[in-house]
Amino acid sequence: xxxxxxxxxxxxxxxxxxxxxxxxxxxxxxxxxxxxxxxxxxxxxxxxxxxxxxxxxxxxxxxxxxxxxxxxxxxxxxxxxxxxxxxxxxxxxxxxxxxxxxxxxxxxxxxxxxxxxxxxxxxxxxxxxxxxxxxxxxxxxxxxxxxxxxxxxxxxxxxxxxxxxxxxxxxxxxxxxxxxxxxxxxxxxxxxxxxxxxxxxxxxxxxxxxxxxxxxxxxxxxxxxxxxxxxxxxxxxxxxxxxxxxxxxxxxxxxxxxxxxxxxxxxxxxxxxxxxxxxxxxxxxxxxxxxxxxxxxxxxxxxxxxxxxxxxxxxxxxxxxxxxxxxxxxxxxxxxxxxxxxxxxxxxxxxxxxxxxxxxxxxxxxxxxxxxxxxxxxxxxxxxxxxxxxxxxxxxxxxxxxxxxxxxxxxxxxxxxxxxxxxxxxxxxxxxxxxxxxxxxxxxxxxxxxxxxxxxxxxxxxxxxx
Numbered sequence: 001x002x003x004x005x006x007x008x009x010x011x012x013x014x015x016x017x018x019x020x021x022x023x024x025x026x027x028x029x030x031x032x033x034x035x036x037x038x039x040x041x042x043x044x045x046x047x048x049x050x051x052x053x054x055x056x057x058x059x060x061x062x063x064x065x066x067x068x069x070x071x072x073x074x075x076x077x078x079x080x081x082x083x084x085x086x087x088x089x090x091x092x093x094x095x096x097x098x099x100x101x102x103x104x105x106x107x108x109x110x111x112x113x114x115x116x117x118x119x120x121x122x123x124x125x126x127x128x129x130x131x132x133x134x135x136x137x138x139x140x141x142x143x144x145x146x147x148x149x150x151x152x153x154x155x156x157x158x159x160x161x162x163x164x165x166x167x168x169x170x171x172x173x174x175x176x177x178x179x180x181x182x183x184x185x186x187x188x189x190x191x192x193x194x195x196x197x198x199x200x201x202x203x204x205x206x207x208x209x210x211x212x213x214x215x216x217x218x219x220x221x222x223x224x225x226x227x228x229x230x231x232x233x234x235x236x237x238x239x240x241x242x243x244x245x246x247x248x249x250x251x252x253x254x255x256x257x258x259x260x261x262x263x264x265x266x267x268x269x270x271x272x273x274x275x276x277x278x279x280x281x282x283x284x285x286x287x288x289x290x291x292x293x294x295x296x297x298x299x300x301x302x303x304x305x306x307x308x309x310x311x312x313x314x315x316x317x318x319x320x321x322x323x324x325x326x327x328x329x330x331x332x333x334x335x336x337x338x339x340x341x342x343x344x345x346x347x348x349x350x351x352x353x354x355x356x357x358x359x360x361x362x363x364x365x366x367x368x369x370x371x372x373x374x375x376x377x378x379x380x381x382x383x384x385x386x387x388x389x390x391x392x393x394x395x396x397x398x399x400x401x402x403x404x405x406x407x408x409x410x411x412x413x414x415x416x417x418x419x420x421x422x423x424x425x426x427x428x429x430x431x432x433x434x435x436x437x438x439x440x441x442x443x444x445x446x447x448x449x450x451x452x453x454x455x456x457x458x459x460x461x462x463x464x465x466x
Contacts, residue, residue, distance in 0.1 A: 053070050066095045073085075117463060314345050
């Protein structure tokens with residue numbers, strides 16, 4: 001079975017051809033002897049630590065495979081905290097595979113194997129070079145789809161999110177110390193909650209947690225974005241709206257009903273938020289088999305959507321067919337109604353928000369996809385329904401769903417602790433237990449309280465070589 005202490009090697013750059021390719025080695029338990037053996041086998045000489053050397057890379061017979069830069073990072077001053085070698089040559093897939101195989105061959109005596117996805121960063125986490133939130137930020141920075149997401153991922157990688165979580169943990173621990181000290185010395189006849197201002201300290205922690213949760217929610221939006229489905233009858237302008245939002249002719253637009261038969265997806269960004277816009281087949285009773293399949297897929301996309309834009313023709317208003325479609329929308333998916341083709345009605349673009357018995361808020365936007373009038377109103381409503389708050393993204397942490405779950409759970413435990421304090425000022429054992437549970441949830445974010453299964457799931461999604 002693979003071990004976290006095995007020497008590992010992998011191509012650390014993206015697959016395909018490129019100007020530069022990198023093969024990375026981390027020596028694990030084999031340590032410096034393996035590093036020395038590999039550098040001699042690959043370059044024919046010892047490398048100076050943290051010094052870039054331009055050298056030939058050699059095969060087993062001493063023939064030159066490539067020429068490039070060789071680097072040696074002794075432990076613990078490396079990415080993984082172990083002895084690390086990097087061979088940076090030309091980015092052709094064949095030459096990189098040759099260097100990779102040469103590393104495995106030369107390191108056979110030490111048990112060098114190909115790294116699993118995310119294993120280098122996993123080593124960095126296990127060797128205390130990064131905490132778990134920072135390790136996840138490595139993958140998020142690589143996968144960032146907008147500039148704002150990249151900046152926020154970089155903040156998380158530098159430790160901004162982790163520092164906020166650690167500050168919360170420190171405050172919770174300090175309060176636990178006060179509570180549990182009182183439990184240990186019950187003969188001290190003091191009203192703990194009053195004398196130590198425990199509830200005041202708890203209120204401060206809850207306020208700080210609420211702030212961290214708000215920033216994390218915004219970061220989660222930057223990371224994952226929003227899945228938005230365009231739905232409605234044929235010929236109401238779904239494809240025209242997609243083209244208008246994307247600023248390009250992505251979908252075919254014709255007067256013929258049923259032109260769009262399968263989904264067309266385009267990611268756009270509004271204020272740095274990725275919006276995955278999905279244009280779908282018009283919803284109607286179709287006779288054509290291909291169109292029927294497209295309509296079935298449309299309903300599948302609607303069920304998975306974060307938001308549905310129900311397009312209607314502003315000339316005809318809401319028809320019985322539109323009502324029939326609306327009744328089939330899932331109750332858990334927010335719906336924004338878009339009345340398109342206002343340029344043919346003479347009506348100005350507008351937004352109307354109103355309460356609805358079935359949904360918290362339904363918004364109607366009137367616009368013209370053809371002329372572009374009203375698109376700014378639609379973009380603003382999309383951000384509002386997404387929960388985006390205009391702010392400086394420098395204060396946003398790029399968070400994942402598991403971070404939000406942990407923060408919400410910690411907030412719930414702190415709220416329960418406050419409830420115990422209000423109901424019974426002497427129920428300090430319950431107060432202390434809720435604080436312990438909140439600390440456990442916060443610790444899971446940075447990896448202080450984390451199962452091996454979760455680590456496997458997180459790092460298994462990384463690219464190989466990172």
